[in-house]
Amino acid sequence: MSRDRGDAVSPARAQPAQGAGARPHRRSLLLGGLGLGGAALGGIGLAACSTSNGTTPSPVPTLRAPTPVPGVSDGVFGLGVASGDPLPDGVILWTRLAPKPTQGGGMPSRDVPVDWQIATDERFASVVRAGTQTAQAAFAHSVHVDVRGLEPGRDYYYRFRAGTVLSPVGRTRTAAAPASGGAAAASGSLSFALVSCQDFQNGYWPAFDAIAADHPDLVVHVGDYIYEYDPDSRFPDRLHTTPQTLGLDQLQTLSDYRNRYGQYKADPALQAAHHAAPWVVTWDDHEVENNYSGLVDEPGDTGARHQDPARFARQRAAAYQAYYEHMPIRAELNPGSPDLRIYRRLTFGSLATFNVMDTRQYRTRTPGDYPSAIGPAELGRTDFDGTMAGADQERWLRAGLDASRTRWNLIAQQTMMAQLDGQLPTGGTELLTNLDQNDGYRPYRQRLLTGVRDSRVSNPVVLSGDLHCAWVNDLRVDFDRPDTPAVATEFVCTSISSAFFLISDDFVRENNARFNPHVRYFRGDRRGYTRFRLTPTQCRADQRVVADSDRPDSPVTTDATWIVEDGHRTAHSA
Template structure:
């Protein structure tokens, strides 16, 4: 994965341009830029020389006037060639900056353990993949308290530009990552391309979708949750069995080591590493990063015996889950180690083209109504859930205020579970109307309030992005889904899963119920895994439903099943 630094092979010039920061406090640096092209990998790294010139401090450094280089490489006992075997990543792009991430680990095959002490990690940002034009450098301290993870908040970059980055620990260089800053605020932006992804159960199969995402030349990847799964080892693929938790048999993780080991396992996947290295990511969590269908400090409905936890005990589990999430994601957030709270909702703007509102509908939600097993019950339970919320009052106010203030052409709400109504009957046309109460259908007054705010804000071209359900959907959004004659106010795109299984009965059962009960559903595809590829221009939103031929092979081909478009100023999607 990593490679030995070519110490003394040449000079890249000197100059200041980096900062050094402690645990949980991202470093910052100034930079300049021009466009680059992704080649990546250790071969490109070996061609670049690193010399002295980095500096440290507590404030952002000035924009470098020369070509900043790294300080001299110094071997660190216990830091071996596989220290970067979890790869690199970038995320949360701003017009002038981006978060760079990695985590140092010991060799997966054993051998010398990683030092149980602070480790200095050098980083570089360049405008080209061979690092002949390095524009920012610095050193960040990786601490054992945060699993030797590294979050560098590089600032001073140029807007709308491609950059390349890498890390060095001791004399070992990381793979190269590619990232892009957002366009300048209010600047005329002609396009944005990104992938919408979710639900990657490691045990269920391989991830050819991520190979396709890595090859798509995208500006961004938006991941709306279920990055890991908490279940016990059980897979038909011998090389995809989950790590064993401290307490097997519960079918859930509990300790910080449990969660750290599971993230490390997922991040060894080469397709996932390639997708992270190819573009910046904007991520949010759903339930499986902590526990299936949890709500706030309430664990899964139906848990009994040793699986059930009261809020105080579950708070400790949530703290472990949230800390491991922070340690493994390229996110610009403040986090206090050991805390059960982490504010993850945040907003990104891409010039005058698009505003992306990223929500957290797990941490602040009230319990699912009825607390029925698997959270599937009568639709009336959600309709009568007057006091229920998925986002909490503070986040609701943040979202509605942002919508009212937005002036961009497209306005996106990225959240977790399906927003549109999804009703079903066991025998279509007969009996009780049922729904998944863990989705927005379990919180109908909340959904009505949120969609009313979208309508009343008169925000341009609202679009909702969702995941969770392991199927692909395109849905018209109305304030009241029981009145299909009312205006469409926006469109929802739900991506299918990267690998998690299709858990509904079968596609025809769903289609029958959609015809009878869900006329707002424009497209549905359930039995294929993949992602949604989206290209946005001022005139049009274009969404391609990308599906893998199979997840039984790493190299399975990926194709487009259908394409849907939304025209500027015309709510509702149409087939391309």
């Protein structure tokens, strides 16, 4: 594992280290101004570093003086900054040098040293860690710093410097330290936002501004951070970047994916949400290609769009590398490999454990290969060899549930867990479902929920996205037996901007009444997110909705609030 100059650990990579941003958002300007008003980066002396384990604090090294770097000037931090994967003593800090984020980045083709600081205050009067990290050209000049030696359960502020240019300032927060006594001694609270599905072309992102204003402890993103489609938008300023090959309606090359991430991350509202809190991220399908499964590309693809597994593996490798390059994630990238393990577990004191899953990389082929994903429910019921997570991840999840001693145990995964069957309004009696969801893998879902039940884990809650509408569901091992007890509650967040693709809210509600009695709440006509607050006694979920995603300044309000009480497996309306 390589180390940068300073008290931090850099995530390991298989490759050894080698030698016009968007208009700033209002919050970025505020935090950046506070950072500039504090101690200059080059003038920091030795500062004591607090530690969480009682050992002797180590000093923070004095940073080298600001040094101009050819090709590095204003706009180099056009993608902002971010943090993620908080631990009790550490967090990942991220940025990418990209003055021309949709045109290959615009950086010189050489590595660039980037200084970083983390402090207990916004003015950087009390710096506790600092160092220098190499932004490698091979990784699009992205920077991942795994800072350690921080205190648990407290806010920190961080920034970067490239040459003489300072980045905006971000706020992050470490996880709480475990309390002796486990779940029985749980205390404190944790606030977080659940988000997914932010199609840049489909509208604006006032939901992210609202999340920044919420000042949460954490943001949990369960997939579809970017969309791979060709330029096609009714908003002139929201047209997607042009990929290397137009007409395929998908990205294929590393350059394609990097430019698309550059476009998304230059959005000021998204930057504001990243600057406000650490994120925990996982992907779904659109970070690579719609409805892909393992090394099988989109069902129904033909001609130039269709790729055999070997070609799709190369596309997936490019997509996964670009994802790593743009996310504040603790992961080990092997460049050129189509594999990247991102399922992981994060614990917040004795209050909560997040089991963060990946249900795309390891899933078996979707039953039926329907281009629309809609097909007979019976295909999912008889898919006995199917899995969405793979055998290793299934065992990992069950072992984590068996071992957990926290009060709340959350499973963050991509597609809706609850059964969703229905019939078309045009008539016909065949029971249909979305086979790309857990409904296409019903024996797998039954194994997973049986494990949740049999583990007797405290207060399991499933967090999902993908469907572009909000749901609250009772989860049962066998949904065809509504008389059996629920084993967990599921909250599905609506989309940040992606369109609701079902026929109408009324049609869905009619089908739910007939076929899906486990659905407690549904709304599909608004974009937004779900805001959570965990305490030892309850999990509170506010369904936050955007009035009009055609407007970047649209107001965001709470449509409904649902609560799961400690010791209960179902939610009730507040």
